[in-house]
Amino acid sequence: MMPRVPGRVLVTLALAVLVGLTPRSAHAQIYRWVDDAGVPHYAEGLDSVPERHRATATPLGLRNRPAEPPAADTAASRSAPAAGTTIRYTPGERIMVDVRINGAASARLMLDTGADRTLISPRALAAAGASLTRSVGTGRLVGVTGDDHLPYVMIDSLEVGEARVGRMPIGAYEVAQMEGDGLLGRDFLDAFNVTIDAARGLVTLSPK
Numbered sequence: 001m002m003p004r005v006p007g008r009v010l011v012t013l014a015l016a017v018l019v020g021l022t023p024r025s026a027h028a029q030i031y032r033w034v035d036d037a038g039v040p041h042y043a044e045g046l047d048s049v050p051e052r053h054r055a056t057a058t059p060l061g062l063r064n065r066p067a068e069p070p071a072a073d074t075a076a077s078r079s080a081p082a083a084g085t086t087i088r089y090t091p092g093e094r095i096m097v098d099v100r101i102n103g104a105a106s107a108r109l110m111l112d113t114g115a116d117r118t119l120i121s122p123r124a125l126a127a128a129g130a131s132l133t134r135s136v137g138t139g140r141l142v143g144v145t146g147d148d149h150l151p152y153v154m155i156d157s158l159e160v161g162e163a164r165v166g167r168m169p170i171g172a173y174e175v176a177q178m179e180g181d182g183l184l185g186r187d188f189l190d191a192f193n194v195t196i197d198a199a200r201g202l203v204t205l206s207p208k
């Protein structure tokens with residue numbers, strides 16, 4: 001059974017572990033800030049927040065800790081993104097994205113440019129044929145309620161419209177009391193040039 005954390009702290013905890021999986025400084029305080037387009041970001045240290053947003057940046061009371069990264073294939077082993085896509089959303093609201101896992105099963109994820117890694121619920125991963133019993137690595141979940149571990153499983157592909165990234169590790173985690181099936185993070189988004197038009201409610205992913 002996958003670990004569960006009370007809903008009021010789960011999103012914060014999930015984002016903490018996502019940041020913790022990157023090779024940045026191990027003891028920096030994590031801040032949350034929102035840009036002019038309403039998109040949330042997460043930065044290590046107040047100096048990493050753009051100066052004009054520092055007054056409204058919120059410390060999460062969490063710090064990076066070393067974590068065992070998933071034994072992922074390198075970027076060279078992934079299928080190169082072949083095309084882009086446009087995502088429509090209601091300005092001022094969360095950006096929700098319909099994705100396809102392994103070319104078939106569907107899921108609905110919240111796009112978060114501040115999340116370093118993608119999280120998808122075990123239920124949605126199982127529906128896509130991913131093996132939940134064969135993890136390829138773990139990450140440490142660190143929060144005010146204690147530590148937990150996040151298993152990673154390998155999927156063959158993740159698609160948003162025509163935008164596709166091939167074989168990649170995904171965090172299997174149930175994001176309780178949150179709309180959708182998880183978070184779409186920068187491990188997918190960084191394969192594309194991402195443009196957000198807040199006035200029109202459009203996110204464009206174009207090939208790099």
